[in-house]
Amino acid sequence: MKIVQIDKDKWETGFQKLTEKYRLFGPVKEYDFHNFKELDQGQVPDLTCLNTRLSPKSIIYPQTEVMFEYSLDENRDDHHILKEANKTYPPQAVIGIRPCDAKAFALVRLNFDTPAYKDPYWLKAYEATTLVGLACDAPCRSCFCTTAGCGPYHEEELDLLLIESGDQYYAKVITDKGEAFLEAAGWNHKLDEKTALKEIEARKQAAEDKICARVKTDNLRGSETNALYNAPFWEAVSFACINCGTCTYVCPTCWCFDIQDENYGSCGHRMRNWDSCMYPLFTAHGSGHNPRATKLHRVRQRFMHKLKYYVDKYDTGIQCVGCGRCVRLCPVNIDIRRVCELMNNHDSLKDTCAV
């Protein structure tokens, strides 16, 4: 374990050095909110931000991503051949990512990196990325990370964890990538581990104590899938939903995409775009039949996937890190914490008796 002190007055100098080795991303305020953006030369991330409006998942998994290109021009030798798009994956670092958003990559990886299938685009981008986390000392009221398998100082998936302490940051090295990042920045003021860890531990405890929202998930795995699927509360849960894609697009753990070809004259490309299980088109068949034809079907699918199917399939907890974005941004205030409580408390025997 190595902990390095970074004085805030050495912050900018470090960034200047880092830009020689990395593409840098960090929270930047635009409009009236923060988002992760690629930093210009000399630009430093705004680490005062509580959390960004959109999750940083798009840095590794862009909303629109070209995979293949083709030409229909028969004068060319390679006409009508779908060719891998020419892409490079230079080293990049995401600075100021919150522990919840970093942990989300572990969940998404279950989909993109399996023994049977490895998504080359996601994996290459992921491997090229160094995640420099920022511990959360002021979690939002709608954050529920501590009961979603995460926490304000959670280290999973991070290469480095920054902890703010007055005029300096403590940088806790977690992986070799993190070590290399510090080296590239020239930040090498090593601290006495024991003392620093003690302070970090105290701060961690204080931060965790500030999390006031919780979800209970203990009954989800044991509950019967069909009983939850047929539970009587879905009509009320889904009533307000307008079936927009906000919850899924702002979610750091939603991974679904759709593939489209786009043609421009005699050339074109095949790309993938984020898709959302909230959209009717998501499951529409070519025949016109739609197995999830109503919003009740679609809302139920989203929550069943995150809180039941995923839980059963992977046995690593819920498909949620408790970042609270969907809670804060749902235009009609559908709250996953409320739904999780309904699902976790659902007593299927009671339904059977009522019938």
Place this chain on the structure above:
Amino acid sequence: MLGYIDKIKEISARLLEECQVEMVIGFRKGTVPMMNEPHFAKSPAEVENFVWDSNCGINLCNYLTNRSEKIGILAKGCDSRNIVTHIIENKIKRDQLVIIGVPCKGMLDKRKISAMFDGEIDEVIEDANNITVKGDGFEKTLNKTDVLQQNCSICIHRNPVIHDELAGDPVEEQTDVDRYADVREIEALSPEEKTQYFEKLLEPCIRCYACRNACPLCYCPTCFTDESRPQWVAKGQDPTDVRTFHFLRAYHCAGRCTDCGACERSCPVGINMRVLTKKLEKDCLELFEWEAGLNPDVRPPLDTYKPSDPDAFIK
């Protein structure tokens, strides 16, 4: 506005008790500050969950589309105008509805209020004229009229235009508002400046379609954005496609939009796409002396022809 809730509950419970309706659509208390959730009651007991305050901005008419049962619905001025439009467009029948009119003095602009404070807002307490915003290390009292949604602050139809019951006495209508100051500013720009303005306006869009789906007018079985034969607009984040979506959607609302603000309110990235629909609203007013959703018995100008229709655009 805060005083309406007892009357709302009383009317709703009565309608359900007398089986005049199968459900009443209203709001229940939200789980985050400045939000309430659209909610229904199917029994008099469930009416107890209803709330009414200045966080009921979501347009409830959106929940009526193609429903077949008898419904009681709470309707502010804007909701009522969209209900009229729904009746005109055969999306709901008048005799299916018991409209509980709720005179309105405007709804809070959650985004504007949030942007006024550095930290997170924990609580917003409302009284007749003010709200008190509390958060970590701050507490401030604001006059409600200063922090209304922009469409509310320029609203000239605060009272429901159609109703069967009323939850409170009608409120005074605003008469001295300039509804189109922002549109005129854009109209005055040069073509290059306009292009820049619209590029900047729509740049943050993530195509979640919240604006479309929050809008009571957007009820097409398959939206043009979802059509694949032909594919009118591509699906990616190419700015041209993003703009095409917004411009076309706005045109589909011409002569129908009531400026209820649902689109802007729902946007997760704070785009004021209302400037697009407002321009069309202004044109309809100037060309046809038309305001949408005021009378269920008059066909809108864009689905009728009159010999006297203005034709100055034919050159």
